Amino acid sequence: MRIAVIGSGGAAMGAALKAAELGAAVTLIERGAIGGTCVNVGCVPSKILIRAAHIAHLRRRSPFDGGLSASPAVINRSRLLLQQQGLVDELRGAKYEGILAGIAAITVVRGEARFEDRHTLAVTLNDGGERLVQFDRCLIATGANASIPAVPGLAETPYWTSTEALASDRIPAQLAVIGSSVVAVELAQAFARLGSAVTILARHTLFFREDPAVGEAIAAAFHDEGITVLPHTQASAVSFEENEFTVATNNGTVRAEQLLVATGRAPNTRGLRLEAIGITPDARGAILVDDHMRTSAPDIYAAGDCTDQPQFVYVAAAAGTRAAINMTGGDATLDLTTMPAVVFTEPQVATVGLTEAAAQVQNLETDSRTLSLDAVPRALVNFDTRGFIKIVAEAGTGQVLGVQVVAAEAGEVIQVAALAMRAKMTVHELADQLFPYLTMVEGLKLAAQTFTKDVSQLSCCAG
Numbered sequence: 001m002r003i004a005v006i007g008s009g010g011a012a013m014g015a016a017l018k019a020a021e022l023g024a025a026v027t028l029i030e031r032g033a034i035g036g037t038c039v040n041v042g043c044v045p046s047k048i049l050i051r052a053a054h055i056a057h058l059r060r061r062s063p064f065d066g067g068l069s070a071s072p073a074v075i076n077r078s079r080l081l082l083q084q085q086g087l088v089d090e091l092r093g094a095k096y097e098g099i100l101a102g103i104a105a106i107t108v109v110r111g112e113a114r115f116e117d118r119h120t121l122a123v124t125l126n127d128g129g130e131r132l133v134q135f136d137r138c139l140i141a142t143g144a145n146a147s148i149p150a151v152p153g154l155a156e157t158p159y160w161t162s163t164e165a166l167a168s169d170r171i172p173a174q175l176a177v178i179g180s181s182v183v184a185v186e187l188a189q190a191f192a193r194l195g196s197a198v199t200i201l202a203r204h205t206l207f208f209r210e211d212p213a214v215g216e217a218i219a220a221a222f223h224d225e226g227i228t229v230l231p232h233t234q235a236s237a238v239s240f241e242e243n244e245f246t247v248a249t250n251n252g253t254v255r256a257e258q259l260l261v262a263t264g265r266a267p268n269t270r271g272l273r274l275e276a277i278g279i280t281p282d283a284r285g286a287i288l289v290d291d292h293m294r295t296s297a298p299d300i301y302a303a304g305d306c307t308d309q310p311q312f313v314y315v316a317a318a319a320g321t322r323a324a325i326n327m328t329g330g331d332a333t334l335d336l337t338t339m340p341a342v343v344f345t346e347p348q349v350a351t352v353g354l355t356e357a358a359a360q361v362q363n364l365e366t367d368s369r370t371l372s373l374d375a376v377p378r379a380l381v382n383f384d385t386r387g388f389i390k391i392v393a394e395a396g397t398g399q400v401l402g403v404q405v406v407a408a409e410a411g412e413v414i415q416v417a418a419l420a421m422r423a424k425m426t427v428h429e430l431a432d433q434l435f436p437y438l439t440m441v442e443g444l445k446l447a448a449q450t451f452t453k454d455v456s457q458l459s460c461c462a463g
Helices: 010-021 036-041 042-061 077-101 161-168 182-193 213-225 314-326 355-362 377-381 411-423 429-430 444-448
Strands: 002-006 025-031 106-117 118-123 128-132 138-140 144-146 175-178 197-201 228-230 235-241 244-249 252-256 259-261 265-267 301-302 342-343 348-353 367-372 389-392 400-407
Touching: 002 010, 010 025, 010 036, 010 106, 010 138, 010 400, 025 301, 036 042, 036 077, 036 161, 042 077, 042 106, 042 161, 042 182, 106 128, 106 265, 138 175, 161 182, 161 235, 175 182, 175 252, 182 197, 182 213, 182 259, 182 342, 182 429, 197 252, 213 228, 213 348, 213 400, 244 259, 301 314, 314 377, 342 411, 348 411, 355 389, 355 400, 367 400, 377 444, 389 444, 400 444, 411 444, 429 444
Parallel strands: 002 025, 002 138, 025 106, 138 301, 175 197, 175 259, 197 228
Antiparallel strands: 106 118, 118 128, 144 265, 235 244, 244 252, 342 348, 348 400, 367 389, 389 400
């Protein structure tokens, strides 16, 4: 079995490794850096920057300043960048390049691929020339890149996408952010904590697709840190003169030293010649796939950010692995009903399953409870009670349909909620579980208990 994989990110690596394990001869084609978005210009460098910004923030300000003297950090972005890039290079070498080099069944071809027909790829090699790759089945895993809005004047300016922001060795005095995507809010807070005066131009409100309380909580946290959020604001023109950006909007004019555009990511499908194999992408350029990662073309599969699946690297890796199983004769599906998601702001935002509004769209009658963090012992001893834990349950049965968490370390809490949903637990069963005292995840138990009890009348660790 000959399998071609276009790309080398999470989906591509998951597929290539599983296909080789199952006995296939794999040709992996990559036009750029091995490892794709996550390790090179996405998850890894952004979380390093966010963590550095978190430490800088704590040195400047914490709930314990009355007893611990604050000492604002001196930011040396150049040194932080060297540390950041050092780990990126290390992980790319260890987790991608080194692994690929050690598997004889995988051949790496460096170049840009396009379809000649349903079983042939033409690859324009980075070193010159062209090579034809014949395959029995092919996985498209080309990822996505920054989507840039058609704002007059923007293209003529030296704006940043997340890639340039993460690679920059400077912290601008003022940073304007067009967009309210996950990337937008994460980087906005990070740069604010590292010294930028930040203004976010949000087309709607923050987290407008989530429960309204989520956006309200993060907007309040941002306001407290001096980040300006302009909701319902759209840029109508952008110019750059004398080292300053000027952004005209329906909500006034915003000026800044640097402009970050973070309005989502568009699938990398142009140039593949999908029409040659009978695939028509959607309006965004995404390839439509079923739960087996099959496209509309026989023997062609797709996974990751280039598809209509959620753009998370763990979804991509899981989809790539399952695609490989299916390409080699197996039968594997990807169930996203209990997919957790985390936004690494502070407080963090973590969700799984349905919101109340989404449940109503599905004609599900719900019963919901929201627990303030001032009822969670861990939050109390941290002197940080910003946020909440909300459980959406099915009325009558009590089965957990969804959970929304805004809290410090919300990302560490949400997986328990996802497992509870996977097990089809009710709020009563969740409330009856043992949770370690003085952990944030104990808040999930307390939130479940609110369906039948007044938790304010319980002792600290009452079961």
